[in-house]
Amino acid sequence: xxxxxxxxxxxxxxxxxxxxxxxxxxxxxxxxxxxxxxxxxxxxxxxxxxxxxxxxxxxxxxxxxxxxxxxxxxxxxxxxxxxxxxxxxxxxxxxxxxxxxxxxxxxx
Numbered sequence: 497x498x499x500x501x502x503x504x505x506x507x508x509x510x511x512x513x514x515x516x517x518x519x520x521x522x523x524x525x526x527x528x529x530x531x532x533x534x535x536x537x538x539x540x541x542x543x544x545x546x547x548x549x550x551x552x553x554x555x556x557x558x559x560x561x562x563x564x565x566x567x568x569x570x571x572x573x574x575x576x577x578x579x580x581x582x583x584x585x586x587x588x589x590x591x592x593x594x595x596x597x598x599x600x601x602x603x604x
Contacts, residue, residue, distance in 0.1 A: 503511070
């Protein structure tokens with residue numbers, strides 16, 4: 497029984513050449529793409545990209561609207577707090593003025 501014989505350089509080159517030629521022949525034997533099919537695929541891809549762009553724009557607009565609404569709510573809360581603080585100060589001033597007037601009446 498003969499042992500395994502390591503292929504020589506020439507054998508490896510010949511094997512690589514045959515494999516390359518076989519791959520090229522397989523590539524050449526492929527049918528040529530139909531121009532109508534290529535146009536249909538390009539149109540479908542363009543429609544898909546347009547839909548994705550519209551979806552991204554819609555999502556961005558929704559995020560911006562949510563951010564604006566949040567800022568508006570915060571502004572309204574701050575204004576409401578300021579108005580409540582102002583009302584509390586006015587009420588405290590009115591109570592202070594009433595006490596002052598009562599004291600003036602009592603003391604003459």
